[in-house]
């Protein structure tokens with residue numbers, strides 16, 4: 001499912017025929033019946049939950065499933081006065097949708113952005129194994145999971161284990177925003193995290209969310225300074241033991257001459273992932289590609305090498321990140337317990 005498809009995904013959950021055609025489900029085939037079963041369970045659950053969370057109502061006209069999911073995911077933010085309303089969906093992505101919310105009294109800004117992850121079972125996993133290598137999993141408070149039962153469940157990919165992985169993915173995004181924001185990087189300020197969602201500064205104004213940089217043609221004067229800014233941020237990430245992992249003009253917001261880096265769940269520790277150099281080189285290359293399209297050419301490999309080695313990292317043999325399969329690694333238990341230093 002690509003990003004555009006996902007925009008209407010929630011709406012389609014209530015439409016049997018559309019769903020079948022979306023998933024190419026032929027009811028006669030057993031494995032396809034499984035997919036169908038999963039979705040039906042999700043829908044049944046939705047129906048059972050329909051009357052709960054009665055106090056939180058919002059302006060945004062959500063489809064039924066989406067509404068339930070928003071109540072589930074944002075209810076606590078509402079209760080804790082972080083938000084007072086959900087105004088509209090800014091964008092649906094492969095992993096999550098971002099909503100423009102009216103801030104509650106706890107936030108000193110008119111709006112706030114809520115990134116609401118899709119339900120785990122409907123999430124389009126970003127081949128997360130390659131990014132999880134060498135990074136410990138985090139619980140919903142952002143603490144490293146060391147409990148053997150929990151680690152075992154993740155290893156065996158039980159339902160509980162998958163839930164933990166999903167949570168860890170989100171916790172990495174929130175923790176990274178916290179760390180980067182505290183050291184002055186250009187990222188939205190994070191406010192709070194719940195099981196399925198994070199709350200952060202909204203970049204844009206009421207009418208328009210900030211566009212992603214890939215859709216922006218820069219003024220010639222701003223190309224070089226913004227390029228430098230992005231590189232400074234990449235450098236700052238390295239100083240904080242992180243590689244973005246999915247950096248490109250699609251994950252950079254542009255607003256009134258400033259940029260903001262977003263979308264961090266897949267951050268990679270530069271010291272502990274064998275594909276770290278490859279992933280880093282890919283990030284830098286994508287950035288250079290965008291800025292080249294704006295007239296600022298730079299040798300991506302040289303730039304990446306300089307940044308990488310200036311932090312004391314060694315250039316290693318390039319590995320295709322997808323060739324990494326942490327499930328098959330015998331020392332999985334060991335690296336699960338490794339801490340990512342803050």
Ligand SMILES: Nc1ncnc2c1ncn2[C@@H]1O[C@H](COP(=O)(O)OP(=O)(O)OP(=O)(O)O)[C@@H](O)[C@H]1O
Pocket residue numbers: 003090091092093094095096097098113115188200201202203204209210211212250251253262263264
């Ligand atoms: N803080 C924010 N303020 C305004 N808009 C935002 C903010 N964060 C995200 N967005 C918008 O929401 C989109 C999706 O966010 P993000 O990239 O974090 O999620 P994603 O699900 O991983 O998306 P994708 O799969 O498209 O990369 C962004 O491309 C951007 O347009």
Ligand SMILES: [Mg+2]
Pocket residue numbers: 093250251263
């Ligand atoms: Mg993104």
